[in-house]
Amino acid sequence: MTFTLDRRSILGGSIALGTASLALPSMAFARTAGEKNLLFVLLRGAADGMAMLAPVGDPGLSELRRATLAEYDGARRADGFFAIHPAFDQVGAAYAAGDALFVHATATSYRERSHFDGQNMLETGAAQPYAKSDGWLNRLVSMIGEQAGETHPKALAIAPTMPLALRGDAPASSYAPSALPQASDAFMARVGMLYGEDAELGGLWSRALETQAMAADDNLRNLRDAQAAGDLAASLMRGEDGARIAMIELGGWDTHANQVGAFRRNASQLDALLGAYRAGMGSAWADTMVVVATEFGRTARLNGTNGTDHGTASATLLMGGALRGGRVMADWPGLGESDLYEGRDLRPTMALESVVAGAVAEHLALDPERALARLFPGRSGAPVSGFVRS
Numbered sequence: 001m002t003f004t005l006d007r008r009s010i011l012g013g014s015i016a017l018g019t020a021s022l023a024l025p026s027m028a029f030a031r032t033a034g035e036k037n038l039l040f041v042l043l044r045g046a047a048d049g050m051a052m053l054a055p056v057g058d059p060g061l062s063e064l065r066r067a068t069l070a071e072y073d074g075a076r077r078a079d080g081f082f083a084i085h086p087a088f089d090q091v092g093a094a095y096a097a098g099d100a101l102f103v104h105a106t107a108t109s110y111r112e113r114s115h116f117d118g119q120n121m122l123e124t125g126a127a128q129p130y131a132k133s134d135g136w137l138n139r140l141v142s143m144i145g146e147q148a149g150e151t152h153p154k155a156l157a158i159a160p161t162m163p164l165a166l167r168g169d170a171p172a173s174s175y176a177p178s179a180l181p182q183a184s185d186a187f188m189a190r191v192g193m194l195y196g197e198d199a200e201l202g203g204l205w206s207r208a209l210e211t212q213a214m215a216a217d218d219n220l221r222n223l224r225d226a227q228a229a230g231d232l233a234a235s236l237m238r239g240e241d242g243a244r245i246a247m248i249e250l251g252g253w254d255t256h257a258n259q260v261g262a263f264r265r266n267a268s269q270l271d272a273l274l275g276a277y278r279a280g281m282g283s284a285w286a287d288t289m290v291v292v293a294t295e296f297g298r299t300a301r302l303n304g305t306n307g308t309d310h311g312t313a314s315a316t317l318l319m320g321g322a323l324r325g326g327r328v329m330a331d332w333p334g335l336g337e338s339d340l341y342e343g344r345d346l347r348p349t350m351a352l353e354s355v356v357a358g359a360v361a362e363h364l365a366l367d368p369e370r371a372l373a374r375l376f377p378g379r380s381g382a383p384v385s386g387f388v389r390s
Contacts, residue, residue: 038288042247053315056069057081057082066302074086087263095325102328107352113309119164125377132377136165228276230273230276238282255298256305257307274292286321287322288321289360289387291316291317291356293316312342312345322363329386332349351379354372354382
């Protein structure tokens, strides 16, 4: 079954398929040229796309997921065939307003089942695990700076360590809320004098102070409150001095047992974060895109403990004020026994790399082919198009 895109167009572009003490989620920010904002949300642990956007119109679902079907009684429908998880209240509202769309049956070119390897490929953009040491988001920052004829834009991470997706040649500093007391002005001044004569450390210190100033009134001690994290992300991105590119990580999606409750809790957190962020961006929402992705999906069939194990294809969520939303992009592979990948997983029909490169390029007015080659080298497919209203 086909939604929005037909199989030919999809296959043509895809199947080649203080100080810091931080809890989840962690975040990273980068300042870029232009007026557009990009928020990348990484769901660590392999989020279940079939729970996020349940294919209730597929007759195979009841056999595979009988214990979860009650979750979707009365849930908001998407394209008549899918049901949006009921915990996605804010996401569902954005979908109804045309500000959100799902891309289903997506996966990177990774086909094994290791979280570490899968996340490494998703963050570095490489065609093999550990083949690159920098991240695709850092290369995007460099690419935007080069196109604008500027030096590399500054980058900021809110995390105990810099997320791999934002590591690379583009300069980056970090921020993380902390319960530790603020250092004295005298101490800060001495550190500034110590670093001032060093070209590299001086630049890092300057960017750190700018970040601290941007987050001065957050009153946070950690980022466990998802809504507060969404508010913080918006506060750091809106306005002329705000960051333009952001990254947020949410863990806990590895639902091997009792998936119904675990997924509902995680989805509620994600929904609160995205809802707060959307509201907090205000008028800047019109120039904002959010990309939510995970390293791989879950098995199509529930296991013996009503959980799901490591799978292959999942779903990707995009949100934004300029998005051509309110729809599902998918070349649905079906859930029959012969339709499943290796007899157990949702079969991938669209390359996540082609989706991300195409969406980001459209949003930031970059050449899609160059973006795919730069951000996700080694892929033979083409970027997917049609995400943004013309």
